[in-house]
Amino acid sequence: MATTHYRSCTLCEATCGVAIEVEGDRILSIRGDDADPFSKGYICPKATALADLHTDPDRLRQPMIREGTTWRTADWDEALDLVATRLRGIRAEHGKDAIGVYQGNPIAHNLGLLTFGQLLMRSFGTKNAFSATSVDQLPHMLAAMQMFGDQLFMTVPDVDRTDYMLIIGGNPLVSNGSIMTAPDMKGRLAAIRARGGQVIVVDPRRTETAEVADRHLFIRPGTDALFLLSIIHTLFAEGLTDGGRLSPHLDGVEALRTAAQPYAPEATAAATGIAADEVKRIARELAATPRAVVYGRMGLCAQEFGGTAAWLLYAVNAITGHLDEVGGMMLTTPAIDLVQLAPRLGLHGGFGRWKSRVRGLPEFGGELPVSVLAEEIETAGPGQIRALVVCAGNPALSAPNGPRLERAFDTLEFMVAIDPYLNETTRHAHVILPPTSSLERAHYDVALASFSVRNVAKYSPPMFERRPDARHDWEIALELWARLKLPANPVGRLAQRATVAALAKLGPEGVLEVGLRSGPWGLRRGAASLSMAKLRAAPHGIDLGPLEPRFPARLGTRDKRIKLAPQLYLEDLPRLAARAVELSRTGADGSLVLIGRRHLRSNNSWLHNSQRLVKGKPRCTLLMHPDDAIARKLANGDSARLRSRTGEIKVPVELSDEMMRGVVSLPHGWGHDVAEARMNLASSRPGVNLNALFDEKARDPLSGNSVLSGVEVQIRAVVG
Numbered sequence: 001m002a003t004t005h006y007r008s009c010t011l012c013e014a015t016c017g018v019a020i021e022v023e024g025d026r027i028l029s030i031r032g033d034d035a036d037p038f039s040k041g042y043i044c045p046k047a048t049a050l051a052d053l054h055t056d057p058d059r060l061r062q063p064m065i066r067e068g069t070t071w072r073t074a075d076w077d078e079a080l081d082l083v084a085t086r087l088r089g090i091r092a093e094h095g096k097d098a099i100g101v102y103q104g105n106p107i108a109h110n111l112g113l114l115t116f117g118q119l120l121m122r123s124f125g126t127k128n129a130f131s132a133t134s135v136d137q138l139p140h141m142l143a144a145m146q147m148f149g150d151q152l153f154m155t156v157p158d159v160d161r162t163d164y165m166l167i168i169g170g171n172p173l174v175s176n177g178s179i180m181t182a183p184d185m186k187g188r189l190a191a192i193r194a195r196g197g198q199v200i201v202v203d204p205r206r207t208e209t210a211e212v213a214d215r216h217l218f219i220r221p222g223t224d225a226l227f228l229l230s231i232i233h234t235l236f237a238e239g240l241t242d243g244g245r246l247s248p249h250l251d252g253v254e255a256l257r258t259a260a261q262p263y264a265p266e267a268t269a270a271a272t273g274i275a276a277d278e279v280k281r282i283a284r285e286l287a288a289t290p291r292a293v294v295y296g297r298m299g300l301c302a303q304e305f306g307g308t309a310a311w312l313l314y315a316v317n318a319i320t321g322h323l324d325e326v327g328g329m330m331l332t333t334p335a336i337d338l339v340q341l342a343p344r345l346g347l348h349g350g351f352g353r354w355k356s357r358v359r360g361l362p363e364f365g366g367e368l369p370v371s372v373l374a375e376e377i378e379t380a381g382p383g384q385i386r387a388l389v390v391c392a393g394n395p396a397l398s399a400p401n402g403p404r405l406e407r408a409f410d411t412l413e414f415m416v417a418i419d420p421y422l423n424e425t426t427r428h429a430h431v432i433l434p435p436t437s438s439l440e441r442a443h444y445d446v447a448l449a450s451f452s453v454r455n456v457a458k459y460s461p462p463m464f465e466r467r468p469d470a471r472h473d474w475e476i477a478l479e480l481w482a483r484l485k486l487p488a489n490p491v492g493r494l495a496q497r498a499t500v501a502a503l504a505k506l507g508p509e510g511v512l513e514v515g516l517r518s519g520p521w522g523l524r525r526g527a528a529s530l531s532m533a534k535l536r537a538a539p540h541g542i543d544l545g546p547l548e549p550r551f552p553a554r555l556g557t558r559d560k561r562i563k564l565a566p567q568l569y570l571e572d573l574p575r576l577a578a579r580a581v582e583l584s585r586t587g588a589d590g591s592l593v594l595i596g597r598r599h600l601r602s603n604n605s606w607l608h609n610s611q612r613l614v615k616g617k618p619r620c621t622l623l624m625h626p627d628d629a630i631a632r633k634l635a636n637g638d639s640a641r642l643r644s645r646t647g648e649i650k651v652p653v654e655l656s657d658e659m660m661r662g663v664v665s666l667p668h669g670w671g672h673d674v675a676e677a678r679m680n681l682a683s684s685r686p687g688v689n690l691n692a693l694f695d696e697k698a699r700d701p702l703s704g705n706s707v708l709s710g711v712e713v714q715i716r717a718v719v720g
Helices: 045-055 076-094 105-109 111-123 138-148 185-194 224-237 244-249 253-260 265-272 276-288 306-319 338-345 370-378 402-409 473-484 490-496 500-518 523-528 532-536 573-583 626-630 680-684
Strands: 003-008 017-023 026-032 064-067 070-073 099-103 129-131 164-168 198-202 215-217 292-296 351-355 362-364 387-391 414-418 431-433 455-457 542-545 592-597 622-624 639-643 648-655 663-667 711-717
Touching: 017 045, 026 045, 064 076, 076 099, 076 387, 076 414, 076 431, 076 473, 099 111, 099 370, 105 111, 111 387, 111 473, 111 500, 129 370, 138 306, 138 362, 164 185, 164 224, 164 276, 185 198, 224 253, 224 265, 224 276, 224 306, 224 573, 253 306, 265 276, 265 573, 276 292, 292 306, 338 500, 370 402, 414 473, 473 500, 500 532, 622 626, 626 648
Parallel strands: 099 129, 099 387, 164 198, 164 292, 198 215, 387 414, 414 431, 592 663, 622 648
Antiparallel strands: 003 017, 017 026, 064 070, 064 431, 351 362, 455 542, 592 711, 622 663, 639 648, 639 711
């Protein structure tokens, strides 16, 4: 007899509600959940891949131990004991920093790894901790810390009530958000226009989002900060600034005015490619629209001026009265308060408390930029990484200069991966510990609900019984922690007072219950408070209402004031000014720069083993303007060699006038051409590794985020 289970999709940031029809252990169908109060029946094509991932024959079900070049299966006790013995020995001989930790972005979708997983990862006490954060949103986190007092205070667009949305370097129609949890962005953007509002997209590519917007403006990669400075210049020059309700709480208004003074729209047009009149028009529209918002994402972050651009984006929202206001940039009020919960999980905010050993790059939030991982493995001396723990990540494809990183992996004394696949990264491990599938474990969006465009809460119990010999990822972490006998972090102190069996019985749901009770929708609400019992009784989720103004009370700064002009950003402006002339030549002198892109059917490197998502025409192609192709004697479908300072790849060319002249685009997450990996479908359509072209030494010097956009490349036809 068929039954229907209601869950949240865990494959991207949108958290869409899904209805999964099951008979026995077979998945019959996956459709959108019409009763979900947030997604209202919407799903993207990725959701159906939940079935593929669960039944994938390539997904590992038992621990794997590598002996030389061959792999064998092992039972859990043997594998866990081996990992604990090797890590404990290396730590005892070489110190705690000899163990490196890398965590991938699927952790953000995982209740167990966000709770008990951090018990293990943070208890190592190593300075050599890394994650996908430093190839993604680090500029936003730094700006939130500097301006609002906490790295987690990344505000999100109140997209459902805005009347004017300026999108810079983001493609939410495809991402369904990205630090903006928002299912059905196509419908949400259409609703803005239906109520008489406008959507403006600024991007080097006429993206899917740009196609449905009111206006699209091409911008040269890496010049977003100049564009934002020219908007700020116009706002001050024309007397259009008004901080609104927060005006008494804004520090640094005059310093911001002075900083923007040299950047009149006429002065930045040559570099950005955006005419002065267009800049002024946008500035005036922002100031004149009561409910307006400026949003920026990967194109704004993953560049050499990502830190400065993220600061300026928040500043524009503040001085136009659109920060913490309805229809503007607001904080979510999630049921689980991450700011309160994070310290209990060992996630302490901080910046520059220590630096990487080789290049001296600052930590952020307890982590170093992943761009230094290879050199910290390769370079001998105290603190050298000799063992690595990789959890839910594939840095061989997601980090800059992946080939160098893979060579470094092969020099490690020991490497362990908590991952369900033998992929481009885990093939270098000595042990792979595979967790259950997402449908076999409980789910609650602790992280993503904190950046949702509406306050919602939803718990999903396990849908399938796991096999008796299977382990959840949080159980793997807990068992390793117990065997390693590591010093305690805050969660670890709890663990010291309880047996592992008791902690296992508590489980992530126990932590979730504590978080719900102590959160903003918890005990303080009296009879209306949230609890696990209420969540279990509401399988479609609970709507907690629209976003609410939370500043200045919520500010984390000591004086409860917003810092509009932090000194580290002001000190970076001379670097920007020095590069402006050089940036203005991009494309104009025949040079080409590379940007990334994503597709609705893809999410980084981990969904390419699903037939539903990779079927159809190849998507790992180099988008190129026809004029640029003609100049290089390239035609549609030709193969081209794409070369940068660090690598060279061969890729098919796809001509399109959606690209700005002088800019080419390649999707990230591909490059499944490694024989040792066991992802058969992905390897049949391998594509190429975009990140092999990116120099690990290229970074935004403020935040440490890797430069993955605006990188100069040379392209030539493949003869024969």
